[in-house]
Amino acid sequence: KLASKPVKQYTLVLCLDRSSASNLHTQPQSQAQAHRILLGYKKAGFGAHKFNGFGGKVERSDSSVRAAAARELHEESGIWVPESMLLRAGTLVFDFEDGGSAPPFILHVSVFTLDWKPEVILPLDENASAPVPPPFETDEMIPQWFDVHAIPFADMWPDDELWFPAMLADKPFVGQMWFAADQKTILKSIVAKDDSG
């Protein structure tokens, strides 16, 4: 039986650091593989005590999904960049089995990457007065850089292991995951390339 549930739009932004001494002289940075990724440890709410990218629900007041992604990135990490710097990486759809505290709606998550360059962070007054430059701890997240070979998958949503390889290889992807009500078990998943864009 096909479920009919509302679909809610979400965003997720992963910051990738492609600059490194070894990459620098061999290839343009835009094509270099990321060697570090910025994740945030979520302090409370949905997905609490997990590492994840920065993101959240698209609000009616957001002018676009990309604008929502830029807003959430700023709210959760202090990073404020022109929204045009957010690159569309993929789309994920999460459907939870009924029961428990699992969301009674389908999450449609637009995933973006941001090529991390400290110089592009816009100087907001708010940031200028901050004790440290972004990324910094916010009410929701504690940002932390990880080597791409040491991503803490055991402390992340279990789907991440399925699509991070495509994202880190700059391959557009679409994925759908069906979670059990325990919000831990993936009952079924599909990850595919998306060359349509």
Ligand code: 6OG
């Ligand atoms: P707020 O509750 O913070 O938005 N999100 C997921 N991310 C991953 N990697 N896997 C999942 O598997 C996820 N479900 C939701 C979307 C929630 C944030 O968490 C992401 C949003 O960025 C189920 O407003």
